[in-house]
Amino acid sequence: MQQIDVVVVGGGQSALAVAYFLRRTSRSFVLLDAEQHPGGAWQHGWDSLHLFSPASSIPGWPMPPTHEETPSRDHVLDYLTRYEQRYGFPIRRPVWVESIEPHPNGLLVKAGAEAWLAQAVVSATGTWRHPYTPRYPGQTLFRGQQIHSAQYVNPEPFMGKTVLIVGGGNSGAQILAEVSRVAEAHWITLADPQFLPDDVDGYVLFERATERWRAQQEGRVWDEPAGGLGDIVMVPSVKEARTRSVLRAVRPFERFTESGVVWSDGHEIAVDAVIWCTSFRPALTHLEALGLVEPDGRVQVNRTRSVKEPRVWLVGYGEWTGMASATLVGVTRTARSTVQEIEVYLDQRER
Numbered sequence: 001m002q003q004i005d006v007v008v009v010g011g012g013q014s015a016l017a018v019a020y021f022l023r024r025t026s027r028s029f030v031l032l033d034a035e036q037h038p039g040g041a042w043q044h045g046w047d048s049l050h051l052f053s054p055a056s057s058i059p060g061w062p063m064p065p066t067h068e069e070t071p072s073r074d075h076v077l078d079y080l081t082r083y084e085q086r087y088g089f090p091i092r093r094p095v096w097v098e099s100i101e102p103h104p105n106g107l108l109v110k111a112g113a114e115a116w117l118a119q120a121v122v123s124a125t126g127t128w129r130h131p132y133t134p135r136y137p138g139q140t141l142f143r144g145q146q147i148h149s150a151q152y153v154n155p156e157p158f159m160g161k162t163v164l165i166v167g168g169g170n171s172g173a174q175i176l177a178e179v180s181r182v183a184e185a186h187w188i189t190l191a192d193p194q195f196l197p198d199d200v201d202g203y204v205l206f207e208r209a210t211e212r213w214r215a216q217q218e219g220r221v222w223d224e225p226a227g228g229l230g231d232i233v234m235v236p237s238v239k240e241a242r243t244r245s246v247l248r249a250v251r252p253f254e255r256f257t258e259s260g261v262v263w264s265d266g267h268e269i270a271v272d273a274v275i276w277c278t279s280f281r282p283a284l285t286h287l288e289a290l291g292l293v294e295p296d297g298r299v300q301v302n303r304t305r306s307v308k309e310p311r312v313w314l315v316g317y318g319e320w321t322g323m324a325s326a327t328l329v330g331v332t333r334t335a336r337s338t339v340q341e342i343e344v345y346l347d348q349r350e351r
């Protein structure tokens, strides 16, 4: 059993932002990441995935500029790889953390034959490992292909097919934009998709989130225009799809059949494949033994600190762990305040 001040579970952008601030303290720490390589979820993004804002960085070393309008998946991966090398963070890969358990002298972090006894744990495991797919009647009868956007790579396998793309966020819009070039694509969303104006990029969404956060801190009412991080950013591929008039979404079908779906007016169409762009849930199986995961799949937190187990912090999962914390540019704020809280906690313990 290795004794250490802080274990960070994860090795994506959130874990690296936390590591940046931990490195500036005198605390011992390690990052345990299940992936083989750096970059977290970005390794699994589809081939054409681009950031929806210009270069966007975690603390310290900024993302190098790119010749493209917005950085590509590979540019982000290269940045995160070089970032962790630059700071020489202690990262162990691949290490899958199975559970975290209470121990008389701290928290026991278990991964296969290895274990760490930590005084504090930061969970930064993101959502990619927990894709969410809604249930529809007859779904198990359907003999066609079903994948989640987490497994989507490029449009090639769908060439000439009839494909349903389900989900009204950025994944749905971007995947529809390219699949519709090679296949008969139907876009299915629960409500009308929310498109942002053409001149609004992901950075503006972050600024709005910041303003919302400030207003909340100061007890002000925030009534600026809609624009959540889930709204659709008009990246070039989505604009191009608009020129082909394919950005039209319809409301969900009623049920699956063996070979397709039935719409609410009773008519049936044959479908070859369904791509579920229906988001993700926090990947928190390692916290189940501590009894922290609530029925809604989240953990009760005060800022980023677990209410039930105050030696555990959660970083990067979305608005509930800090405004815009699931973005490169947004995670810095919560990573900084998390490490400040951990420092205070460890100092008090030692007194």
Ligand code: FAD
Binding pocket: 009, 010, 011, 012, 013, 014, 015, 032, 033, 034, 035, 039, 040, 041, 042, 050, 051, 052, 053, 056, 095, 096, 097, 098, 124, 125, 126, 127, 128, 129, 170, 171, 174, 202, 283, 286, 315, 316, 317, 326, 327, 328, 329
């Ligand atoms: P991840 O990158 O998922 O990293 C978590 C790591 O923890 C992974 O390596 C995982 O394998 C590991 N892990 C999980 N469980 C365990 C365990 N039990 N033990 C050990 N390791 C574990 N973000 C932006 O900032 N800007 C954008 O423009 C942007 N555009 C996007 C566009 C689309 C269409 C999509 C889908 C996402 C976009 N994102 C964007 C979001 C971004 O990809 C993710 O929010 C980000 O990767 C989350 O980082 P993370 O470090 O929190 O989690």
